[in-house]
Amino acid sequence: MRIAHLSSSSYRSFISVRRTTTNYQYHYQYVSSSISNLSTSKPLQQLRLPLSLSSLRLQRRVVSTSMASDDVTTLPADDDKYGFTRSEMYQTNLAGTVDAYDRHVFLCHKNPEDWASRVEDSASDPLPKLLFSALKARKNDIALKTKLTICEGRDGTEFSDGDVLIFPEMVKYRVWKCSGSFFESNSIFALIVHACMLSFRILLLGFSLEKRKGKVNPIVSSIKETFRLKTIMPLNIVNEAEGFPRIILTEPSGSSAEVLLHGGQVVSWKNDRREELLFMSSKAIRKTSKAIRGGIPVCFPQFGTMGSLEQHGFARNRLWSLDNDPSPLAAVNTQSSVDLILRPSEEDSKTWPRRFELRLRVTLGSGKLTLIPRVRNLDNKPFSFTFALRNYLSVSDISEVRIEGLETLDYFDNLIRKERFTEQADAITFDGEIDRVYLSSPTKIAIIDHEKKRTFVLRKVGMPDAAVWNPWDKRAKAISDLGDEDYKTMLCVDSAAVENSIVLKPFEEWKGHQEISTVSSSYCSGQLDPSKVLRGFR
Numbered sequence: 001m002r003i004a005h006l007s008s009s010s011y012r013s014f015i016s017v018r019r020t021t022t023n024y025q026y027h028y029q030y031v032s033s034s035i036s037n038l039s040t041s042k043p044l045q046q047l048r049l050p051l052s053l054s055s056l057r058l059q060r061r062v063v064s065t066s067m068a069s070d071d072v073t074t075l076p077a078d079d080d081k082y083g084f085t086r087s088e089m090y091q092t093n094l095a096g097t098v099d100a101y102d103r104h105v106f107l108c109h110k111n112p113e114d115w116a117s118r119v120e121d122s123a124s125d126p127l128p129k130l131l132f133s134a135l136k137a138r139k140n141d142i143a144l145k146t147k148l149t150i151c152e153g154r155d156g157t158e159f160s161d162g163d164v165l166i167f168p169e170m171v172k173y174r175v176w177k178c179s180g181s182f183f184e185s186n187s188i189f190a191l192i193v194h195a196c197m198l199s200f201r202i203l204l205l206g207f208s209l210e211k212r213k214g215k216v217n218p219i220v221s222s223i224k225e226t227f228r229l230k231t232i233m234p235l236n237i238v239n240e241a242e243g244f245p246r247i248i249l250t251e252p253s254g255s256s257a258e259v260l261l262h263g264g265q266v267v268s269w270k271n272d273r274r275e276e277l278l279f280m281s282s283k284a285i286r287k288t289s290k291a292i293r294g295g296i297p298v299c300f301p302q303f304g305t306m307g308s309l310e311q312h313g314f315a316r317n318r319l320w321s322l323d324n325d326p327s328p329l330a331a332v333n334t335q336s337s338v339d340l341i342l343r344p345s346e347e348d349s350k351t352w353p354r355r356f357e358l359r360l361r362v363t364l365g366s367g368k369l370t371l372i373p374r375v376r377n378l379d380n381k382p383f384s385f386t387f388a389l390r391n392y393l394s395v396s397d398i399s400e401v402r403i404e405g406l407e408t409l410d411y412f413d414n415l416i417r418k419e420r421f422t423e424q425a426d427a428i429t430f431d432g433e434i435d436r437v438y439l440s441s442p443t444k445i446a447i448i449d450h451e452k453k454r455t456f457v458l459r460k461v462g463m464p465d466a467a468v469w470n471p472w473d474k475r476a477k478a479i480s481d482l483g484d485e486d487y488k489t490m491l492c493v494d495s496a497a498v499e500n501s502i503v504l505k506p507f508e509e510w511k512g513h514q515e516i517s518t519v520s521s522s523y524c525s526g527q528l529d530p531s532k533v534l535r536g537f538r
């Protein structure tokens with residue numbers, strides 16, 4: 001891990017390497033002070049040499065090969081165009097400041113006038129110091145050769161405290177709060193380590209020739225072009241007060257969603273009027289070992305207590321990673337979608353000895369939120385699991401809510417020893433605790449909130465069952481992370497695969513699909529509202 005300090009008017013112009021003479025000197029000064037921190041005796045010049053250019057070239061060619069079936073021994077025709085064949089390419093440092101490290105971490109922070117002359121002295125302005133110390137303390141754990149660069153942040157509130165950009169992984173981490181616990185909690189470190197799993201592929205997308213004072217720096221060009229491409233937007237990741245990385249999804253109509261790496265859990269979904277549509281407990285606890293009461297926890301590999309594992313499985317209690325290889329789904333590079341992945345830890349393998357990959361794509365659209373869960377068997381023998389997306393929906397008053405689409409279905413009643421019954425009511429309404437799994441439900445279920453005049457429409461594929469849960473007053477009091485009155489404003493209607501567990505042969509993948517949308521409350525699960533028909537639609 002190396003550190004450099006340089007100025008730019010934003011990360012974009014940093015990437016285009018616009019430097020003043022003063023800042024240039026500052027850059028050197030800063031590097032010098034950092035060298036002593038790193039307790040290395042390497043001379044400055046050596047630190048700045050693009051040592052890994054040949055490995056970069058190799059990776060680039062290997063990736064091209066796998067993507068375009070090129071012959072590895074043949075130079076891609078674009079090498080000349082992109083500057084890879086220039087005589088100085090493997091001989092000396094190139095124009096610009098971005099060397100060919102395996103990974104670049106940029107801290108976009110204030111401007112050179114605010115920077116301390118030595119990174120360890122910046123007591124009044126601790127962000128660079130904290131980031132530097134956190135990375136330095138864990139540098140042996142960071143597998144990729146990583147260079148930390150401090151550059152100027154000037155885009156108004158966007159860089160109010162400091163943003164972290166990670167290249168080539170295209171992760172933008174918005175550091176709003178500069179607290180020691182943020183770094184101690186390892187969230188930035190976790191992010192950087194997760195980034196290790198991402199490939200070098202993105203670099204390919206933006207290669208172009210850049211002529212700067214007669215020299216070419218393909219590395220700078222590629223970063224610049226990649227960030228500039230509209231379709232390849234960096235993810236917005238912010239720090240939770242408790243140190244949980246949180247991904248913010250936004251889309252043009254103004255709605256938003258928030259997803260935690262912890263549990264791969266959606267914890268917020270707001271419509272274009274900024275109204276929250278998901279319930280979050282007033283006493284929600286955000287601890288690494290516990291699922292968060294609210295949002296959309298993922299229950300895997302076991303739903304409820306239908307097995308020997310902890311209730312609802314371990315996936316909701318684990319730290320997931322960003323997934324840059326969601327194939328066979330096409331990769332998405334927008335700010336309204338994120339791909340996450342969970343692989344088993346050693347501890348998980350002891351309790352559930354299966355090799356798997358659990359993936360989740362969360363996509364925010366205008367008026368709808370889509371989740372695509374997938375499970376792949378990486379074992380050489382089949383395994384089975386049960387699964388649910390537990391949707392904690394926010395409702396105005398549970399007594400005023402009804403569910404349509406589950407009538408006449410059979411269900412297991414968890415309150416009566418999981419006995420099987422047949423639903424007799426025309427619609428499900430609520431006047432007490434409910435804890436049921438409706439079996440083989442239709443693909444569309446309507447949750448009608450009369451008071452809010454809002455209907456949630458839940459569409460699901462690959463998850464044939466639907467669990468319905470509300471603890472009501474007595475049980476709510478016994479649940480430590482649920483407020484006594486919270487049961488009134490929540491209702492869980494889950495997409496689930498419970499009655500028949502899902503069986504996967506070696507290397508098979510299961511895929512589910514869930515979409516929640518909201519419509520006006522006149523909507524009744526596919527039927528027309530008679531009063532609307534009489535009065536006419538407005």
Ligand SMILES: O=P(O)(O)OC[C@H]1O[C@@H](O)[C@H](O)[C@@H](O)[C@@H]1O
Binds near residue numbers: 435
């Ligand atoms: O508290 P948890 O683990 O999130 O589970 C909430 C409820 O989920 C239901 O599905 C279970 O049947 C209940 O027993 C449980 O209380």
